[in-house]
Amino acid sequence: IGLACDRGYNPDAVAAMSPAGCPHVSSFKVDNWKQNLRVIYQCFVWSGSAETRKRKAKSCICHMCGAHLNRLHSCLYCVFFACFAKKHIHEHAKSKRHNLAIDLLYGGIYCFMCQDYIYDKDMEQIAKEEQRKAWKMQGMPHYTALVISPRQHSTGEKYSTWEPTKRELELLRHNPKRRRITSNCTIGLRGLINLGNTCFMNCIVQALTHTPLLRDFFLSDRHKCEMQSNSCLVCEMSQLFQEFYSGHRSPHIPFRLLHLVWTHARHLAGYEQQDAHEFLIAALDVLHRHCKDDNGKKANNPNHCNCIIDQIFTGGLQSDVTCQVCHGVSTTIDPFWDISLDLPGSSTPFWPLSPGGDGSALNGESHATGATTLTDCLRRFTRPEHLGSSAKIKCSGCHSYQESTKQLTMKKLPIVACFHLKRFEHSAKLRRKITTYVSFPLELDMTPFMASSKESRMNGQYQLAVDPFNNDNKYSLFAVVNHQGTLESGHYTTFIRQHKDQWFKCDDAIITKASIKDVLDSEG
Amino acid sequence: MSKESRMKATVNQKLTEMGERERLKELLRAKLTECGWKDQMKAHCKEVIKEKGLEQITVEDLVVEVTPKGRALVPDSVKKELLHRIRTFLSQHGT
Numbered sequence: 043i044g045l046a047c048d049r050g051y052n053p054d055a056v057a058a059m060s061p062a063g064c065p066h067v068s069s070f071k072v073d074n075w076k077q078n079l080r081v082i083y084q085c086f087v088w089s090g091s092a093e094t095r096k097r098k099a100k101s102c103i104c105h106m107c108g109a110h111l112n113r114l115h116s117c118l119y120c121v122f123f124a125c126f127a128k129k130h131i132h133e134h135a136k137s138k139r140h141n142l143a144i145d146l147l148y149g150g151i152y153c154f155m156c157q158d159y160i161y162d163k164d165m166e167q168i169a170k171e172e173q174r175k176a177w178k179m180q181g182m183p184h185y186t187a188l189v190i191s192p193r194q195h196s197t198g199e200k201y202s203t204w205e206p207t208k209r210e211l212e213l214l215r216h217n218p219k220r221r222r223i224t225s226n227c228t229i230g231l232r233g234l235i236n237l238g239n240t241c242f243m244n245c246i247v248q249a250l251t252h253t254p255l256l257r258d259f260f261l262s263d264r265h266k267c268e269m270q271s272n273s274c275l276v277c278e279m280s281q282l283f284q285e286f287y288s289g290h291r292s293p294h295i296p297f298r299l300l301h302l303v304w305t306h307a308r309h310l311a312g313y314e315q316q317d318a319h320e321f322l323i324a325a326l327d328v329l330h331r332h333c334k335d336d337n338g339k340k341a342n343n344p345n346h347c348n349c350i351i352d353q354i355f356t357g358g359l360q361s362d363v364t365c366q367v368c369h370g371v372s373t374t375i376d377p378f379w380d381i382s383l384d385l386p387g388s389s390t391p392f393w394p395l396s397p398g399g400d401g402s403a404l405n406g407e408s409h410a411t412g413a414t415t416l417t418d419c420l421r422r423f424t425r426p427e428h429l430g431s432s433a434k435i436k437c438s439g440c441h442s443y444q445e446s447t448k449q450l451t452m453k454k455l456p457i458v459a460c461f462h463l464k465r466f467e468h469s470a471k472l473r474r475k476i477t478t479y480v481s482f483p484l485e486l487d488m489t490p491f492m493a494s495s496k497e498s499r500m501n502g503q504y505q506l507a508v509d510p511f512n513n514d515n516k517y518s519l520f521a522v523v524n525h526q527g528t529l530e531s532g533h534y535t536t537f538i539r540q541h542k543d544q545w546f547k548c549d550d551a552i553i554t555k556a557s558i559k560d561v562l563d564s565e566g
Numbered sequence: 567m568s569k570e571s572r573m574k575a576t577v578n579q580k581l582t583e584m585g586e587r588e589r590l591k592e593l594l595r596a597k598l599t600e601c602g603w604k605d606q607m608k609a610h611c612k613e614v615i616k617e618k619g620l621e622q623i624t625v626e627d628l629v630v631e632v633t634p635k636g637r638a639l640v641p642d643s644v645k646k647e648l649l650h651r652i653r654t655f656l657s658q659h660g661t
Binding site for chain 1: 571574575578579580582583584585624625626
């Protein structure tokens, strides 16, 4: 029997190779094996602390050839590291009859008798726990951006593949129908019936249902409602996502959503045409309020809310007021959900900007055509503004009222940035719509508008050190809301992006395919 | 050990010690998922398993079959970026 074991390939062992592992682990699972295994994982596989990392760096080399990589394995029965690629670990296993080894790269357990990696339930459990521990210690991961917007949110917990629970397996078996997502699949697209000038709501709903992180949140059932009544807007949103992804092609009638909006945002009630931007802010606000109950943190402190709305949409706007006399700077940071930009032609002075400059060069826009660009608007938004002698600020440095300049910059960027072009002018004298075309890019780099960029400029670093691989401040366009018509009577439509490169126009109940050119040529 | 393998060993040691190796691994994982490499490889693995048969297949079989294609399919941009990161790291931590 001893000789038969040495031959290696044992058909009985293969048949038994299931989550129960292989029969050869039994000789390993003696005494304090669990703790020993943990130590191996902690020190040589997933080294969490600086100390273990140092030790790993030093000692993990092949005892036979000195190689560092080559799929290094560690014997589970003695202290021996050897490479797999050159079969050095195999030689050790044979000569010492130590039949188990662990892969130092991935933590898999290899059985030389079965001649394959085995999956023992107990050992897998230990492996998972140690990996999670090591990850927490490193406080890692910083996923750089996904090309498809919005950027990935770093959460401090490693992404692990989904393993179904018993209940989930049951559900999957009882519901065998599967939906396959192909590249020309239209799942997630659905028209919305206009209930009487409700296109202002429809256009925003289309944008929200195509916000990837929001979609993922709702489709994975992350909202646990604690509201007693039936008036939770977050639940209704969840329901809406179900409708959009149901596969039904007929337009959806959002009467419940409309009713809830009227209930919670009275100023939007009524059948006259409303402002889509106002609806967006009101919707985000109600969702944020109803979401707060999810976290158990009922704190009313807006700075500590961790609801999905805040995680996705909330950014920080820094306002620096500089005293012109003592040059002291007073800084405040306010949260924001959108960036409202003034347009040329409005009654507010649109500072004539010199062509070029960091913003537009970075975002690949040209001034040849003379068209105003989104980055022009952003540059204007973040320019230092002299507040004038009629608006003196009390300076804490000078202890008196002085003239000052004020400048806005981005302190913290939201994951999804909403830019609002202020086309509707409601000043005392006139009410009109500014139809100036503003060109916007498919990819936007917000680096020049960051507070940190401003600081480096002030420190004399005029050349922005642009790291082409740093995607932290880069955005990809995924939705454009357009208004056609006049202030009194107009119509809203939305372009949304699906499957990375496909664009669709949502006009209430009618969804049509659109080209990138259509999107970029639209007013915005 | 040759000079080259000694240098390789030193670089690897430094990367492991400072935890940079793990960060690079995660960066690589994200990049390869983004560009669809992971899905391509998954599909290829499925093919190999179908060919060889589910009962007979071993991890080693898959590794042997899939590695050459996997190496070839890594986009140049990903290689460039990794290299850039490693260079930057080494220049900052003087080896």
